[in-house]
Amino acid sequence: AQNQFGTVNGTILSFTTTGPAAPAKPAVDTKSATAVATSTATLRGTVNPTGAATTYWFEYGVDSLLGSIIGSGTAHQSAGSGTANVDVTANISGLSPNTRYYFRVVGQNQHGTVRGDIENFRTEK
Numbered sequence: 001a002q003n004q005f006g007t008v009n010g011t012i013l014s015f016t017t018t019g020p021a022a023p024a025k026p027a028v029d030t031k032s033a034t035a036v037a038t039s040t041a042t043l044r045g046t047v048n049p050t051g052a053a054t055t056y057w058f059e060y061g062v063d064s065l066l067g068s069i070i071g072s073g074t075a076h077q078s079a080g081s082g083t084a085n086v087d088v089t090a091n092i093s094g095l096s097p098n099t100r101y102y103f104r105v106v107g108q109n110q111h112g113t114v115r116g117d118i119e120n121f122r123t124e125k
Helices: none
Strands: 027-034 040-048 054-061 077-080 086-093 100-109 112-115 119-122
Touching: 027 100, 027 112, 027 119, 040 054, 040 100, 054 086, 077 086
Parallel strands: none
Antiparallel strands: 027 040, 040 086, 054 077, 054 100, 100 112, 100 119
16 A cells, blocks of 8 residues: 555465366266157257367167167267257167167266266157
């Protein structure tokens, strides 16, 4: 502070900013399927890339544990590299009528692969 009588310096303090969060494994959330018909459905989820270039896909099949899903997944798509949730969907076809299917969304980036919770739906008769 300074006035007509002189100048006085205060105590020097310091602080550290946290900056943006470091990129990490993506965060994923499987949502319920929509537009379920006799042989088609729309799978839904959210993916948060957490700052790193991320791809996603859906795994699906009639096994409730998705234990034998080889060849039963959608094509890999980009979720970008942002830090906000991205709504993702995949339209699947060739399903059997009146059959219960299980699915989950999967996100992958340079930091790892994360699988969402398994959801299910039944196709129409």
